[in-house]
Amino acid sequence: xxxxxxxxxxxxxxxxxxxxxxxxxxxxxxxxxxxxxxxxxxxxxxxxxxxxxxxxxxxxxxxxxxxxxxxxxxxxxxxxxxxxxxxxxxxxxxxxxxxxxxxxxxxxxxxxxxxxxxxxxxxxxxxxxxxx
Numbered sequence: 001x002x003x004x005x006x007x008x009x010x011x012x013x014x015x016x017x018x019x020x021x022x023x024x025x026x027x028x029x030x031x032x033x034x035x036x037x038x039x040x041x042x043x044x045x046x047x048x049x050x051x052x053x054x055x056x057x058x059x060x061x062x063x064x065x066x067x068x069x070x071x072x073x074x075x076x077x078x079x080x081x082x083x084x085x086x087x088x089x090x091x092x093x094x095x096x097x098x099x100x101x102x103x104x105x106x107x108x109x110x111x112x113x114x115x116x117x118x119x120x121x122x123x124x125x126x127x128x129x130x131x132x
Contacts, residue, residue: 002028002126008118012065012086014047014057017124018110021096022103024126031101033131038093039124043083043117045090046124051110064089064116083117090114095129 004020025035039046050056064086074081096111097104105111113124 004124006122008115012061013115014112016110034097034129036127045087045114046094047090050108052108080117086116
């Protein structure tokens with residue numbers, strides 16, 4: 001397993017990690033299979049969405065703030081219950097196919113680490129699942 005290290009500078013932000021994932025695939029000689037992207041943090045997530053227009057990531061963050069506000073009827077004492085809910089809505093993993101050493105994303109798709117309780121030092125785990 002490989003690990004990407006990330007430093008987030010905002011409380012809520014989507015960080016485009018597409019280039020880093022592609023580099024990891026190439027550096028490790030992964031050819032045909034899939035790469036599992038796993039977020040080991042309970043207030044972070046990983047998603048695939050449009051990356052050509054940065055307004056999409058901004059819109060996602062703004063919409064999540066409205067859907068799951070920072071302050072609510074939460075019992076969790078740490079003050080970050082909204083981040084836990086947002087993380088659960090997005091999920092902690094994505095499986096992305098790789099063919100002939102290339103990450104198979106759609107034309108506009110990028111891979112994002114989702115920070116919901118930053119700023120923090122974070123990890124994103126990459127596990128190779130070889131194909132036939």
